[in-house]
Amino acid sequence: MDFMDFKNKQTTVVVVGAGFAGAAIAFHLTRLGMERVFVLEREEFPGMHASGKNAAMIRQVVPNKLISDLARGGAAFLRNLPLDWPVETKFEQNGSFFLASKKDSEKIQQDGAYAKQCGTLTEWWPIERITEFIPIIEGSPASGGLWCPTDGVIDIHSLMQGYLKSAAMNGAELKFSNAVKNIVVHHGRVCAVQTESEEIPADIVINAAGAWATELGRLAGSLNVPLTPCSRHLFVTKPLDWIKSKWPIVWDITQEIYFRPESGGLLLCPCDEEVQDPNITKNDPLILNMLAEKISHFYPRLSDLPILRSWSGLRTLTPDRQFLVGWDPCVEGFFWLAGLGGHGVTVSYSVGLLAASLIVEGNKSQSTNQFSPSRFR
Ligand SMILES: Cc1cc2nc3c(=O)[nH]c(=O)nc-3n(C[C@H](O)[C@H](O)[C@H](O)COP(=O)(O)OP(=O)(O)OC[C@H]3O[C@@H](n4cnc5c(N)ncnc54)[C@H](O)[C@@H]3O)c2cc1C
CATH class of the missing domain: 3.50.50.60 (FAD/NAD(P)-binding domain)
Incomplete structure (x- = not known):
């Protein structure tokens, strides 16, 4: 043309x-x-x-090389904003763990190896070592996790x-x-x-x-x-004195749940994905049950958290x-x-x-x- x-x-x-x-x-x-x-x-x-309405996470290990390249480029920009950048923009690089059970650990390690080959530090940790670092994951069925120390949370x-x-x-x-x-x-x-x-x-x-x-x-x-818009819910707890603001993002890719520190509490997501008409705003109360179920099975130390607020947003997928x-x-x-x-x-x-x-x-x-x-x- x-x-x-x-x-x-x-x-x-x-x-x-x-x-x-x-x-x-x-x-x-x-x-x-x-x-x-x-x-x-x-x-x-x-x-x-x-x-x-998103989780504000900067995540560089992605199961797709092209997107992973763009993610690394995006993170590098945030680490080194141009001199004429007009707004103070906080990027807290507390890292991330991608936890996986045995069946998924090979794939996430391959994705981590690709990121490493491209210059992003990643390292596979056994679950015992991660639990020492973040005790609240005790009881996780994961066999280990990929550590990416330069991931973090941006002020969106x-x-x-x-x-x-x-x-x-x-x-x-x-x-x-x-x-x-x-x-x-x-x-x-x-x-x-x-x-x-x-x-x-x-x-x-x-x-x-x-x-x-x-x-x-x-x-x-x-x-x-x-293009398919799909809803995803996020939940934020009240501030809790045992949560450390420097804890990294924890994303269990097998059980499909993630959490990270937020405003003195935790932000949690059960990774729900439901096709949604973008013209109808929805905050589905049943998703809280989905979160509670995943927590009680896989992250029991997070049970009965006092949820302060929740919302949903749309991820648009091809x-x-x-x-x-x-x-x-x-x-x-x-x-x-x-x-x-x-x-x-x-x-x-x-x-x-x-x-x-x-x-x-x-x-x-x-x-x-x-x-x-x-x-x-
Ligand atoms: C719960 C959740 C968690 C997420 N977590 C992360 C994360 O941690 N890290 C990450 O990188 N990404 C995350 N994402 C994904 C990220 O938020 C989206 O990929 C991104 O915001 C999409 O941006 P966009 O500009 O394409 O869409 P939008 O932000 O939806 O912007 C589109 C804009 O177009 C406007 N518009 C539409 N039609 C018209 C029209 N006719 N005329 C004028 N304006 C119009 C709308 O009003 C809207 O403001 C998350 C998403 C969700 C929902």
Whole structure:
């Protein structure tokens, strides 16, 4: 397909959605010199959906090499924020343990070996040694765990503000309470977006609409990419004096449960995954039973924790659980940055850079981009 030359810095780019996807690509596009970047967000504030409702963990060992590469790049950025980064952004690198029973320990060790080969320190620890380090896991059925000392927890609100402020300082125009209602396409090419109050001419529209990306694609008549929003619940306990704020993240990949220190208490997740209509907010009380059951079977020392609050957010998944980054094969100028699943915070810097580079370099790299929407053609 004959795409236009987007090297022109005057090209108008409209980013739809101010979650981590939209904020990060706006950050990179303006840094790469694009002069006419708009970010349109339906809500009054940025990050009101998945990007503000997640567990804030930076996790570099991932069972997919491509995503793992982006995760390492994202973590490296957070460790060394640029001098002109506009917001203080705390990254607490207390590390993570990925616990596994025998059947899963080989795979997680392979993933750890790949990360190590790429320069991220990882080490396999037997369960007895981990229990000495974090006594609350006593009774865990895991045989051991992969230690990744450079993982940690990021202040997601500052990170989001940092991307957006930086983009705005470099000329991006941010418009909140501004839902995109229509995308105008002429002769197979995007030419404008319409909100309730205005029409903005656009050469490129970036679909960073998270759980609503399929809906937004429909407005443009794009490829019908089967993105599935799935709910996941998080629970936070009251502050408890026996919890150490320096404890690392503990993620049992066999039993599918994770927890980490949060505000003097613990944040816990039973790794639920239920297909969810993004237009219906749901906080399913039954998920607390699921958490309680996993705890009583596998982490008995955490039984009867006083839960203070809980919420759910949406992880948006593609059928192959890889991201969706690239030009739409049906509508010229329509670009996807979606399907970031459970990794969108960690990879935000590097997937934003990948996406912005694909745009600024035109369609040359399209064939080499393994996250391309064309794979769902
Ligand atoms: C419970 C939970 C825990 C998680 N934990 C982690 C973690 O520890 N580490 C990690 O890296 N990742 C984690 N994630 C994943 C991460 O939160 C997501 O991958 C990421 O936030 C996705 O960002 P996004 O910008 O694609 O989507 P969103 O944050 O949903 O942003 C999309 C935005 O688009 C806007 N929008 C939609 N349609 C329109 C329209 N028509 N017009 C204007 N605006 C529109 C929406 O209002 C929304 O603000 C977790 C997710 C959940 C749910």
